[in-house]
């Protein structure tokens with residue numbers, strides 16, 4: 001994961017807002033678990049690096065004996081711990097997830113007693129949010145043009161390297177074999193590596209539904225979700241006098257959407273890019 005300063009500094013209030021992004025669709029967890037199982041993966045130890053408030057850590061933990069969630073942001077880990085507090089059993093063996101403040105680069109640290117079976121690093125909603133050209137979304141293409149512009153132009157001007165790579169669907173991410181020297185144990189041959197793309201740029205293709213699911217949201221909720229993007233957090237840090245006013249990057253966009261939509265809610269969806277590496 002590229003260095004991402006804004007998320008790392010997330011306090012517990014921002015982590016709370018991040019929670020509104022919600023969990024991923026079950027189809028994503030099934031896809032990851034099937035790929036792991038079909039390539040001979042064991043279900044002993046699982047680590048989720050950059051786990052945020054732990055939305056996906058908790059889902060995947062149910063399939064492993066032991067699970068660790070780590071994130072450099074203390075606010076995110078505090079939120080993850082709070083959400084875990086009253087849950088008695090989180091892992092397959094009936095144990096609890098171990099939450100720790102730490103960076104991806106230090107994934108080898110910590111007391112995991114040897115090698116782990118699966119590591120995930122989810123950067124959340126890969127690709128853009130699109131309004132669906134659903135009959136219930138009047139002027140969907142005009143709404144999409146507005147959402148596209150804010151994401152690809154206004155927000156993009158405030159993104160860092162990690163955010164840019166995310167927006168580009170990790171198309172230019174250097175992979176283990178591209179590095180000099182290449183990272184041992186990784187290969188792009190056979191089932192050692194796969195790149196799975198679904199619904200990029202809001203395209204449904206021949207499927208009936210977006211892979212990550214579709215969601216009806218109010219414009220207020222959509223504004224809240226888009227407001228958790230690190231580029232928006234940064235825009236608001238640079239323009240504190242405009243944040244929260246009608247000229248706020250997101251409030252202004254939601255007002256533009258409202259104007260062409262003529263209503264308060266719409267159905268939205270996102271694309272997915274999933275990179276799976278099998279260490280040999």
Ligand SMILES: C[S@@+](CC[C@H](N)C(=O)[O-])C[C@H]1O[C@@H](n2cnc3c(N)ncnc32)[C@H](O)[C@@H]1O
Pocket residue numbers: 001002003004007008009049050051052053054055056070071072073076102103104105121122123124125
């Ligand atoms: C977009 S959030 C994704 C959270 C969660 N994985 C999910 O999919 O919902 C990205 C997370 O990566 C963390 N992060 C940023 N730089 C990191 C690094 N170098 N190592 C590990 N995590 C990092 C941030 O603190 C943040 O919680």
